[in-house]
Amino acid sequence: MPAYTLPPALAAKAIAFGRLSVDLHFAYMLWSIAALFLLLELGVPARLRDLSARITTRPTRQTFLTAAALLFLLQLLMFPLSAAGHLLLLRFGISIQPWPSWLVDAAKSIALTLILFTPLVAGAILLPRRAPRRWWLILWSILVPVIVLVVVLSPIVIDPLFNRFEPLADTNPALVTQLQTIASRGGVNVPASRIFLMRASAKSTSINAYVTGFGASRRIVVWDTTVRSTPPDELSFVFAHELGHYVLGHIQQGILFAAALLFACLWFTARASRWLIARRGPRWRITGSTDPAAAAVLLLLAATLQFATEPAVNAVSRHFERAADAYGVHAIHGLVPDPAATTARSLQRLGQQNLASPERRPFVELWCYSHPHIADRIRDAANSTTP
Numbered sequence: 001m002p003a004y005t006l007p008p009a010l011a012a013k014a015i016a017f018g019r020l021s022v023d024l025h026f027a028y029m030l031w032s033i034a035a036l037f038l039l040l041e042l043g044v045p046a047r048l049r050d051l052s053a054r055i056t057t058r059p060t061r062q063t064f065l066t067a068a069a070l071l072f073l074l075q076l077l078m079f080p081l082s083a084a085g086h087l088l089l090l091r092f093g094i095s096i097q098p099w100p101s102w103l104v105d106a107a108k109s110i111a112l113t114l115i116l117f118t119p120l121v122a123g124a125i126l127l128p129r130r131a132p133r134r135w136w137l138i139l140w141s142i143l144v145p146v147i148v149l150v151v152v153l154s155p156i157v158i159d160p161l162f163n164r165f166e167p168l169a170d171t172n173p174a175l176v177t178q179l180q181t182i183a184s185r186g187g188v189n190v191p192a193s194r195i196f197l198m199r200a201s202a203k204s205t206s207i208n209a210y211v212t213g214f215g216a217s218r219r220i221v222v223w224d225t226t227v228r229s230t231p232p233d234e235l236s237f238v239f240a241h242e243l244g245h246y247v248l249g250h251i252q253q254g255i256l257f258a259a260a261l262l263f264a265c266l267w268f269t270a271r272a273s274r275w276l277i278a279r280r281g282p283r284w285r286i287t288g289s290t291d292p293a294a295a296a297v298l299l300l301l302a303a304t305l306q307f308a309t310e311p312a313v314n315a316v317s318r319h320f321e322r323a324a325d326a327y328g329v330h331a332i333h334g335l336v337p338d339p340a341a342t343t344a345r346s347l348q349r350l351g352q353q354n355l356a357s358p359e360r361r362p363f364v365e366l367w368c369y370s371h372p373h374i375a376d377r378i379r380d381a382a383n384s385t386t387p
Helices: 008-041 044-055 059-091 099-130 135-161 173-185 224-229 232-248 250-284 292-308 310-331 339-353 362-368 374-383
Strands: 165-167 195-198 209-212 219-223
Touching (some): 008 292, 008 362, 044 059, 044 292, 099 135, 135 209, 135 250, 195 224, 209 250, 219 232, 224 232, 232 310, 232 339, 250 292, 292 310, 310 339, 339 374
Parallel strands (some): 195 219
Antiparallel strands (some): 165 195, 209 219
16 A cells, blocks of 8 residues: 655655644744733733724724724734744745745735725624624624635635736646546536646745635636646646535535634624623723724634634545545546556655655644645545546
């Protein structure tokens, strides 16, 4: 049976990279919680509210200004860890993006965060003024269509801000024909206009492909690093795996899961925020749930819930990835000599190129892994049966 193996020196490098990545991930998540709690203890949100009140007398504007200021301040507090993440990728050769380019991308990310999340946070403060008990349900009913809209617009508006995309047919029409053959054998029509190449090589040495968008914007994206370094038969599996996400409706299912999770989180937040403000509000100089400074309490709860729900979110993601792997093995049957062996080789290449750690740490896999461990994926491929 094939196994995920790396040369000793590369294995040591991959293990070190994996451990540092996990440490940095937990540090980032826990610091986001601690930083917000520290801001509340120092009375910073109340000071920002007071400053907003001096700038404008309109309560709605005060709420938006306070929410935006808090989000911006939080982004600044998280910036050193974000920079440490880029430094880690540079150190291990995963990223080749120069610091000036990375700083531009970081600035874009901060701007997007402010644009997308300021109305959300402000709405969670303004809605309770009209619907004290049902505000969270009203907000949920607004956010679900917004989530769908963001998924639709992401490949058209957001992704091009950070990377360059072009139709794969423009540079490699023969490959598009090969990939469409895989799709048609599975009874799926994927127009050439929905297969894109991403110029990842300007920033990264890793290989990848993914499905994105929804409805008219749905598409399959293959990184140029993947096209350059992956043999045609292995590339067939990479595409077939992503086609599996496309065919099996994982984006739609992901949206439904996100809507259900958001419902539960907003319900919890509505109750937890009232409890927290009742007990800590006087110390933090927050008068109630409609106080603009209460935005910091909502952000604190959001950061805590994001961390607490990570295992569930990643469990769903791993389920999708297993299903896409299984679909991919079957989809290339008859197109490559040995689908299982081809899949195993493709996954081995993916793990080796992206420094996937061979180390097994069950708790880390449960909490952090959005994909099954690479060794499990190779084992499942070897054990798969094709028609």
